Amino acid sequence: MAKKPQIVILGAGYGGMIAATKLQKKLGSGEAHVTLVSKHKYHYQTTWLHEPAAGTMHHDDARIEIDKVLNSNRANFVQDTVTSINKDEKKVILKEGGELAYDYLIIGVGATAETFGVEGVFEHAYHKWTIDGVRELKDHIEFQFSKYRNETVHKDEDLTFVVAGAGFTGIEFIGELSERVPKLCEHYDVPREKVKMYVIEAAPSALPGFDPELVEYAMNLLEHRGVEFKINTPIAEVKENLVVLKDGEEIPASTIIWATGVRGNKLIEESGFEAMRGRVKVDADLRAPGEEDVFIIGDCALIINEETERPFPPTAQIAMQQGAVAAENVMALIRGGTTSNLKPEILGTLASLGGKEAMGTVNVSFLKGRKLYGRSAYFMKHMSDNRYLMKLGGPLLVLSKGRNPF
Amino acid sequence: MAKKPQIVILGAGYGGMIAATKLQKKLGSGEAHVTLVSKHKYHYQTTWLHEPAAGTMHHDDARIEIDKVLNSNRANFVQDTVTSINKDEKKVILKEGGELAYDYLIIGVGATAETFGVEGVFEHAYHKWTIDGVRELKDHIEFQFSKYRNETVHKDEDLTFVVAGAGFTGIEFIGELSERVPKLCEHYDVPREKVKMYVIEAAPSALPGFDPELVEYAMNLLEHRGVEFKINTPIAEVKENLVVLKDGEEIPASTIIWATGVRGNKLIEESGFEAMRGRVKVDADLRAPGEEDVFIIGDCALIINEETERPFPPTAQIAMQQGAVAAENVMALIRGGTTSNLKPEILGTLASLGGKEAMGTVNVSFLKGRKLYGRSAYFMKHMSDNRYLMKLGGPLLVLSKGRNPF
Numbered sequence: 038m039a040k041k042p043q044i045v046i047l048g049a050g051y052g053g054m055i056a057a058t059k060l061q062k063k064l065g066s067g068e069a070h071v072t073l074v075s076k077h078k079y080h081y082q083t084t085w086l087h088e089p090a091a092g093t094m095h096h097d098d099a100r101i102e103i104d105k106v107l108n109s110n111r112a113n114f115v116q117d118t119v120t121s122i123n124k125d126e127k128k129v130i131l132k133e134g135g136e137l138a139y140d141y142l143i144i145g146v147g148a149t150a151e152t153f154g155v156e157g158v159f160e161h162a163y164h165k166w167t168i169d170g171v172r173e174l175k176d177h178i179e180f181q182f183s184k185y186r187n188e189t190v191h192k193d194e195d196l197t198f199v200v201a202g203a204g205f206t207g208i209e210f211i212g213e214l215s216e217r218v219p220k221l222c223e224h225y226d227v228p229r230e231k232v233k234m235y236v237i238e239a240a241p242s243a244l245p246g247f248d249p250e251l252v253e254y255a256m257n258l259l260e261h262r263g264v265e266f267k268i269n270t271p272i273a274e275v276k277e278n279l280v281v282l283k284d285g286e287e288i289p290a291s292t293i294i295w296a297t298g299v300r301g302n303k304l305i306e307e308s309g310f311e312a313m314r315g316r317v318k319v320d321a322d323l324r325a326p327g328e329e330d331v332f333i334i335g336d337c338a339l340i341i342n343e344e345t346e347r348p349f350p351p352t353a354q355i356a357m358q359q360g361a362v363a364a365e366n367v368m369a370l371i372r373g374g375t376t377s378n379l380k381p382e383i384l385g386t387l388a389s390l391g392g393k394e395a396m397g398t399v400n401v402s403f404l405k406g407r408k409l410y411g412r413s414a415y416f417m418k419h420m421s422d423n424r425y426l427m428k429l430g431g432p433l434l435v436l437s438k439g440r441n442p443f
Numbered sequence: 444m445a446k447k448p449q450i451v452i453l454g455a456g457y458g459g460m461i462a463a464t465k466l467q468k469k470l471g472s473g474e475a476h477v478t479l480v481s482k483h484k485y486h487y488q489t490t491w492l493h494e495p496a497a498g499t500m501h502h503d504d505a506r507i508e509i510d511k512v513l514n515s516n517r518a519n520f521v522q523d524t525v526t527s528i529n530k531d532e533k534k535v536i537l538k539e540g541g542e543l544a545y546d547y548l549i550i551g552v553g554a555t556a557e558t559f560g561v562e563g564v565f566e567h568a569y570h571k572w573t574i575d576g577v578r579e580l581k582d583h584i585e586f587q588f589s590k591y592r593n594e595t596v597h598k599d600e601d602l603t604f605v606v607a608g609a610g611f612t613g614i615e616f617i618g619e620l621s622e623r624v625p626k627l628c629e630h631y632d633v634p635r636e637k638v639k640m641y642v643i644e645a646a647p648s649a650l651p652g653f654d655p656e657l658v659e660y661a662m663n664l665l666e667h668r669g670v671e672f673k674i675n676t677p678i679a680e681v682k683e684n685l686v687v688l689k690d691g692e693e694i695p696a697s698t699i700i701w702a703t704g705v706r707g708n709k710l711i712e713e714s715g716f717e718a719m720r721g722r723v724k725v726d727a728d729l730r731a732p733g734e735e736d737v738f739i740i741g742d743c744a745l746i747i748n749e750e751t752e753r754p755f756p757p758t759a760q761i762a763m764q765q766g767a768v769a770a771e772n773v774m775a776l777i778r779g780g781t782t783s784n785l786k787p788e789i790l791g792t793l794a795s796l797g798g799k800e801a802m803g804t805v806n807v808s809f810l811k812g813r814k815l816y817g818r819s820a821y822f823m824k825h826m827s828d829n830r831y832l833m834k835l836g837g838p839l840l841v842l843s844k845g846r847n848p849f
Contacts, residue, residue, distance in 0.1 A: 165593065172631065173589040180586045183579040187571065225578065 042069045042371050045129055045137050047119050048145035049075035049103055050083065051353045052335035054429055055360030056143050060367070061111035069371055071112040072137060074129065078103055078116050080429075081168050083147075084353045085422070087206065090163075090171035090294075091213035092178065092221075093391070100168055101438055106430045119146065122308035124331065141330045141367045145360065148299035148336035148351065151314065153239075157275035158201075164295035166206065174294065178214070181291050182225035194289035197233040199280050201272055202297035203243035208255060209389050210296060211236050215262035216391030234264045235288060237280070239271040239297075244388070246350070251396045254410055258390055299351065301337035313339060316351075322376035323363050332366065334359035340381060355381055357425065387418040416442045448475045448777050451535055451545035453525050455481035455509055456489065457759045458740035459551035460835055461766030466773070467517035475777055477518040478543060480535065484509055484522050487574050490759045491828070493612065496569075496577035496700075497619030498584065498627075499797070506574055507844055512836045525552065528714035530737065547736045547773045551766065554705035554742035554757065557720065559645075563681035564607075570701035572612065580700065584620070587697050588631035600695035602638045605686050607678055608703035609644035610651065611756075614661060615795050616702060617642050621668035622797030640670045641694060643686070645677040645703075650794070652756070657802045660816055664796055705757065707743035719745060722757075728782035729769050738772065740765035746787060761787055763831065793824040822848045 044060060046053050057073045064071065081100040088094035103114055117131040122142070129137040150164040158164055163174040178198070185195040198214060200207045215234060222229045236243070236259075243266060244252045256266060271283040275295075280288045301315025310317045310325055316339035317325050323338065325331045335356035342349050349355050359379060366376040387397030387409070395414035399407055409417060419442035426435045450466060452459045463479045470477065487506040494500035509520055524538040528548070535543045556570035564570055569580045584604070591601040604620060606613045621640060628635045642649070642665075649672060650658045662672060677689040681701075686694045707721025716723045716731055722745035723731050729744065731737045741762040748755050755761050765785060772782040793803030793815070801820035805813055815823060825848035832841045 167593075169589075169593040169632075173586070173593040176582065176586040176589040180579070180582040183575075183582040187575040187579040226575075 041067065042140040043138055044069050044071045044141045044143070044367055045139035046071070046073045046143045046145065047122075047129065048147055048335070049073060049077070049080045050145050050147050050335055050356060051425075052356035052360035052363070053143065053145035054080050054103075054106065055357045056145070056334070056364040057107060057112055058429060059361055059364040061108050063364070063368060064111070072115055073103070073107060073112060074115045074117060074119060074131070074137065075103065076116070076118045077168070078114075079168070080106070082353075082422075082425075083166060086166050086168075086171045087209040087213050087389075089168075090166075090174045090210055091217055091391075092175040093213045093217055096168050096172050096175075098438065101430070101434065106434070119304060122304070124309065124328065127330070139330075141332070141370065143332045143334060143360075143363045143367065144305070144325075144337060145333075145335040145356070146302040146304050146337060148301055148315070149303065150295050151298045151300040152295070153297065155272055155275060158295050161275045161277050161279075162201065162293040162295040166296075174292075178292060179221070182221050182227055185231070186225050186227055191231075192291075193231070193233070194278055195291045196227065196231045197288065197290040198235070198292045198294070199288055199290040200234075200236045200294045200296055201275075201280070202295070203236050203238035203240075203266065203268065204245065204296065204298060205388055206298075207236055207238075207294070207296035208244055208259070210294060211259060211264050212255075212389060212391035212394065214391075215259055215264050216394075218263065229263075232263070233290075235267060235290075236264055237267045237270050237272060237282070239269070241269050243268055247386070247388075247396075248398065248408060251398070251408055251410075254396050255388065255390055258394060262391075299336055305333070305337050312337075316348075321378035322366050323359055323379055324366075324376070330370070332363040334363050340379065342381070349381055349383075352386075353425070354384060357428070358382065385417065385421065387414055387421070389415065389418055418442075447473065448546040449544055450475050450477045450547045450549070450773055451543050452477070452479045452549045452551065453528075453535065454551035454553055454741070455479060455483070455486045456551050456553050456741055456762060457831075458762035458766035458769070459549065460486050460509075460512065461763045462549050462551070462740070462770040463513060463518055464835060465767055465770040467514055469770070469774060470517070478521055479509070479513060479518060480521045480523060480525060480537070480543065481509065482522070482524045483574070484520075485574070486512070488759075488828075488831075489572060492572050492574075492577045493615040493619050493795075495574075496572075496580045496616055497623055497797075498581045499619045499623055502574050502578050502581075504844065507836070507840065512840070525710060528710065530715065530734065533736070545736075547738070547776065549738045549740060549766075549769045549773065550711070550731075550743060551739075551741040551762070552708040552710050552743060554707055554721070555709065556701050557704045557706040558701070559703065561678055561681060564701050567681045567683050567685075568607065568699040568701040572702075580698075584698060585627070588627050588633055591637070592631050592633055597637075598697075599637070599639070600684055601697045602633065603694065603696035604638070604640045604698045604700070605694055605696040606640075606642045606700045606702055607681075607686070608701065609642050609646075609649035609672065609674065610702065610704060611794055612704075613642055613644075613700070613702035614650055614665070616700060617665060617670050618661075618795060618797035618800065620797075621665055621670050622800075624669065635669075638669065639696075641673060641696075642670055643673045643676050643678060643688070645675070647675050649674060653792070653794075653802075654804065654814060657804070657814055657816075660802050661794065661796055664800060668797075705742055711739070711743050718743075722754075727784035728772050729765055729785055730772075730782070736776070738769040740769050746785065748787070755787055755789075758792075759831070760790060763834070764788065791823065791827065793820055793827070795821065795824055824848075 079100040085099040089096040121130045152158040181195045273283045274281040318339045336351040362379045385399035389395040419440040423439045485506040491505040495502040527536045558564040587601045679689045680687040724745045742757040768785045791805035795801040825846040829845045
């Protein structure tokens with residue numbers, strides 16, 4: 038009897054979770070061993086993290102215990118951190134627990150902040166969009182309010198919040214924060230006008246890739262809530278409690294949030310994959326170039342949008358599609374078949390703006406290409422969140438962790 | 444027609460509030476003008492502050508808007524800070540709003556931390572038992588947990604909590620914190636054994652003045668929850684994130700709470716009253732020695748317990764009795780009568796220990812001198828809290844701000 042093939046999945050993000058659940062569902066009993074490796078014993082919804090970051094959602098609502106979704110009879114879970122991948126010996130080295138040999142590897146180890154060479158980001162800015170990272174950011178924000186109020190001499194910088202980056206993450210975060218600020222002011226007996234919020238963007242427009250009308254809608258709404266935008270304004274350096282702009286202006290701020298985008302996990306380059314900003318330009322079937330048995334998905338995979346000839350931005354919906362295709366392709370190889378190619382499909386791009394506000398476009402059936410604003414965008418965004426949970430864990434997961442679209 | 448006498452009350456603590464509400468109830472219409480001056484537009488229950496400090500109660504539940512209790516037709520309220528009292532010209536100087544002339548003055552401006560000469564307390568320890576102070580402490584505590592968890596290299600001092608002083612305040616605070624720590628650990632994904640709690644006391648016993656059996660009960664209970672006591676251990680100095688003991692030991696701790704007792708507001712000495720540690724040894728009718736028309740109550744008044752020949756500790760129950768007597772005496776003087784003396788009555792001394800735990804003695808009717816533990820002490824403590832609210836604002840106030848004794 039031949040040894041059962043070992044499938045190892047690294048990372049429990051959107052891609053890894055979809056791959057793992059698909060494999061446990063579709064593999065015949067005894068057809069292969071599946072092992073999922075993750076640093077944490079939970080999966081978290083990165084695309085929701087702007088909410089616990091600003092304190093408008095409990096962080097537990099943005100995470101799911103892996104053993105709630107993974108069936109331990111059909112897949113193993115190893116809680117550990119991957120320190121390196123040895124492609125030649127086909128094994129993964131773990132921090133705590135030795136090594137894992139694989140026949141097929143699916144890598145979905147996520148991203149870290151892209152600083153574009155700006156000094157001081159890792160030291161002085163909140164940059165980790167993880168459960169641990171946003172929980173600290175939320176507590177830090179609240180602490181600034183209570184500290185400000187309790188100081189004999191109030192320091193304006195304690196109530197100044199600077200978001201670097203007016204892309205998806207930055208806008209969604211400031212949407213939540215600006216929505217919450219009036220409540221924070223009430224809770225902490227602080228006058229509303231003492232709070233300053235800035236969003237600083239190096240590019241010539243906020244929300245690149247969005248329709249200009251949608252960008253205007255979002256900016257007007259946020260400005261109405263007191264957010265000040267500085268567009269076309271690169272940052273020179275981040276210091277302790279200080280943002281230095283390239284034009285020489287300095288903004289003292291006790292809370293600096295870095296949201297200028299991500300690059301792939303450094304594990305990728307450290308393990309000898311050729312990568313650009315930590316992302317591997319994968320083959321159409323998601324294998325790393327020249328590798329027979331290694332698939333790369335999510336934030337570490339670079340795929341080109343043929344229509345625009347530019348890379349797809351790393352999003353949850355692409356990661357999920359990649360997770361599914363990688364799982365199918367591993368099964369095909371085990372069964373002696375051939376792999377299929379990913380056909381990326383953008384079902385919509387919706388940004389939430391705090392409260393019951395959102396905006397974006399949807400590309401499904403009768404709404405194809407339609408711009409949505411306000412409540413209808415909010416509705417569609419939450420419906421799509423629920424669709425993901427349905428895919429991951431069925432209706433009970435939607436019930437326990439789903440979102441009310443109304 | 445003679446000018447109506449001006450009665451000015453400084454401070455909206457227990458004493459000032461009881462004096463103000465008694466005067467507004469008992470003075471005939473047009474008999475006198477009553478003005479209450481306070482820094483904040485709310486009264487707060489100092490004896491409850493260990494709960495919002497540890498995060499087991501919302502800070503709003505420990506404060507009452509003054510206009511909910513004071514009838515603006517019968518008494519004025521001035522929100523301002525007193526900068527000095529000019530006894531000779533019989534006026535009070537305010538920070539924002541000029542001066543207030545008085546015919547009768549009741550001073551109840553509270554206390555500040557007593558450091559006993561230890562350096563660094565004001566700079567590096569939480570020492571303000573006020574709404575603003577405990578709100579910051581609570582947020583600081585939570586921030587330490589999230590910071591610890593999110594750090595790449597965890598720092599043990601971030602989860603070390605040092606309380607200086609094993610008196611009433613220190614014990615009640617650590618009671619709440621030790622009760623909450625398991626919940627904090629769960630919320631922040633932190634192992635329980637990482638949290639260290641110390642109570643450091645210079646005196647040879649915790650809870651001086653309590654029966655040794657009660658002290659043992661409290662210490663056992665708190666030790667069981669993980670609190671470590673260092674009794675007979677004076678503190679030499681407080682530095683940033685460090686407590687230095689006289690015996691040379693150093694305890695690194697990101698959270699240091701100062702609870703070694705209080706001294707009277709410095710306003711007292713600055714205004715030329717003869718005082719010991721900010722407290723004036725008042726006459727039996729609560730007038731400042733040599734003053735015809737100035738009454739001092741609460742933490743700024745020193746009165747001697749004739750049974751023990753030692754000063755009564757400054758407590759809420761004494762402050763309330765003083766507020767009532769000062770109000771009665773001012774009315775007597777206005778009406779051409781003579782003043783009466785305070786007959787201090789200790790109705791009980793109950794310390795809460797977190798959760799549904801408390802201990803202490805009660806001196807009323809059938810329970811006279813009885814030692815109480817656990818639930819029954821908790822019941823009596825909350826009943827007495829409610830009695831105060833009843834006195835202050837009647838049954839509706841008990842309903843909105845009262846405590847469930849069960």
